[in-house]
Amino acid sequence: MKVPFTKMHGLGNSYIYIDGFQFELEEQTIPKLAQEVSNVNTGIGSDGLIIVMPSSQADVRMRIFNKDGSEAMNCGNGLRCVAKFAFEHGYVNTEDFKIEAKSGVVDATVHTDEQGQTVNSVSVDMGPPILEREQIPMTTEHGGPNDQVIAEPFEVDEEKLVATAVSMGNPHVIFYEDNIKDAPVSTLGPKVTSDQRFPEGVNVEFVEVVNSREIIFRVWERGSGITQACGTGACAAVVSSVLNGFVKKGEEVTVHLDGGDLWISWLHNHHVLMRGPAKTVVEGVFFSEVT
Numbered sequence: 001m002k003v004p005f006t007k008m009h010g011l012g013n014s015y016i017y018i019d020g021f022q023f024e025l026e027e028q029t030i031p032k033l034a035q036e037v038s039n040v041n042t043g044i045g046s047d048g049l050i051i052v053m054p055s056s057q058a059d060v061r062m063r064i065f066n067k068d069g070s071e072a073m074n075c076g077n078g079l080r081c082v083a084k085f086a087f088e089h090g091y092v093n094t095e096d097f098k099i100e101a102k103s104g105v106v107d108a109t110v111h112t113d114e115q116g117q118t119v120n121s122v123s124v125d126m127g128p129p130i131l132e133r134e135q136i137p138m139t140t141e142h143g144g145p146n147d148q149v150i151a152e153p154f155e156v157d158e159e160k161l162v163a164t165a166v167s168m169g170n171p172h173v174i175f176y177e178d179n180i181k182d183a184p185v186s187t188l189g190p191k192v193t194s195d196q197r198f199p200e201g202v203n204v205e206f207v208e209v210v211n212s213r214e215i216i217f218r219v220w221e222r223g224s225g226i227t228q229a230c231g232t233g234a235c236a237a238v239v240s241s242v243l244n245g246f247v248k249k250g251e252e253v254t255v256h257l258d259g260g261d262l263w264i265s266w267l268h269n270h271h272v273l274m275r276g277p278a279k280t281v282v283e284g285v286f287f288s289e290v291t
Ligand SMILES: N[C@@H](CCC[C@H](N)C(=O)O)C(=O)O
Pocket: 013, 064, 066, 072, 073, 074, 075, 076, 077, 078, 170, 171, 203, 221, 222, 223, 224, 227, 229, 230, 231, 232, 233
């Protein structure tokens, strides 16, 4: 089957975008298609698959599938790219609109060039973080269901780490490092992501605090492994850095990711605001063997 696609990325976190306004995929084939397109040797090469489609609750809907075919609840870099896609394809006709993700509806604003046609960057109000242990979700052997998980001892593979857990609609655990170059992303990332303390798995982030306005971030994503950037992860890292007293609520923090920078504030109304780029790489037709 021939599947028309657009490859887009937010700071190198790339997905294959399928236009669900024009092209309908069979539900049972989607996880396999996500694995197929993501393969860098036999597919296109990406961190997963995103479908941009009509919504009954918002102006446009995003469905995101990781590289391993699992469907995720949310994707920050994906939301910015979906906003650009929807605006440039004429599926929305204002610069402010609503996007539905599995985790809920968010407000997006596209920032266009002088001609008002090409989207260079996008702001998304990601809503409030979820901090209660049971809702992250995390098991309750080390704390009550409604407790927050801030700087909690976390042993893995005989390493004594200190964990803060935050959900941005999808689960994240944050560990602080004095020097990000020493962060055990590729060794502990795959172990922590499937640790039994996180019943639905977790995205694993390592963070170095540069100063009260800047942090450096690396990630092992659930279902995709190391990626160049993770938008929800960067939001979770800023929330975690406020909770740990490294940065201030209400102030914009620059998050340096492997693929570039995001600007994020945890506002006094508890919502997390994220601003950053969205880019189109290529459009084409994929010859799928699974659909
Ligand atoms: N890259 C994303 C997050 C994608 C989903 C994540 N791997 C999960 O399983 O929760 C982002 O930019 O937020």
